[in-house]
Amino acid sequence: MLNGLPYLSAGAGPALIVLLHTPQAASPTGLARWSTMRLVRPFTKHFTVYVVTRPPGLPPATTMADLAAVHAQAIAATFEGPVKMLAISTGGAIALQLAADHPDLVDRLVLAGTAGTLGPIGRRAQRAYIKRARQGRRPSPALAEIVTESPIGRRLLKGLLWLSDGGHQDYTDAITVLNAEDGFDLRGRLHDIKAATLLIQGDKDVVYPLELARQTVEGIPDARLLVYPGRSHDRTFTDRRFAPDALAFLTGR
Structure with a gap:
């Protein structure tokens, strides 16, 4: 447990916090674990990767701010200074909320397949x-x-x-997490995010459409948008360019 949060870790070097959506409030197992490790393996050559999951048994009325606070508490208790973060889809919504509510905890932020609110x-x-x-x-x-x-x-x-x-x-x-995501709308607070931010988005993403991604990047003071033409929500993260592009930003190259 990472201060009460289930997690997987691999690699060596400075910490990289990874936030994903997982159906269960537990570290992934079986095929889910295999696909998760396949996604983060390129990052383990440069970072100690922590794939952090929410705790089980959250109250039904949990909000995205509540989820961000739980993760922020674990980060503050475990690591010294701000961390780098990679966050995808629902995990990206949590990361956006965390970076706005706790700007001192996030140094660099790579997001993918997410935005300041869900699309219809x-x-x-x-x-x-x-x-x-x-x-x-x-x-x-x-x-x-x-x-x-x-x-x-x-x-x-x-x-x-x-x-x-x-x-x-x-x-x-x-259900608790998806309800929190349903009520999530950070568009009025994006200016509170201080971390250098890269948002990678497929132009065929219908979960978080490209127009919402553009609005999100325009609202964050130090943010860039990288668009993968022809890529849907899921195919953005599996695109062969994804890991090199994210790593270049996270390592400052």
């Missing part, structure tokens, strides 16, 4: 996910529309996502 398609898909989970149904098929625009692709993907959920999982913590 992302919000609709996440609300459908929450509704299915509360009904006791496997929720992930609700996310098919944010992965592909193809009607045939969506039908096929819904089946795969249904299988990926497995059975009898507890989605209480996931």
Whole structure:
């Protein structure tokens, strides 16, 4: 535990905090662990990477500010001075809130697939996910529309996502975080972020559309936007340019 937060760590060098979205409030296991480590492996050559997850059992009314405060407390208690941070999707929303509320804790910030608030398609898909989970149904098929625009692709993907959920999982913590993200809107406070910031965004991202990403970068005093043409939400993070671009910024090259 990192001051009460589940985490994975790997690599050597200065700390790099990584915030992702995980359905469970626990360190990823199995295929999720493999894909997480594949994502962060290039960064372990330069940093000690800490993939930090939220604690289990958060109150249902938890807000993004509450989540940011929990992470900020762990960072302040564990590390000396401000840290570098890599944050993706929902993790990016937490990082934005943290950097605005606790500017002394973040030195450099790389974001991907995120913005100061959700887009309408992302919000609709996440609300459908929450509704299915509360009904006791496997929720992930609700996310098919944010992965592909193809009607045939969506039908096929819904089946795969249904299988990926497995059975009898507890989605209480996931619902709490997605509700917090649904209410997240930092657009009026972006100027409070003091960290040098890079936002990497695919121009086909429908969860956090490019226009919202542009508004986010325009609101942060020291921020840059890097756009990957033709890339959707998920394909932004798996693009071969992603790790080199993020590393160049984090290391100041």
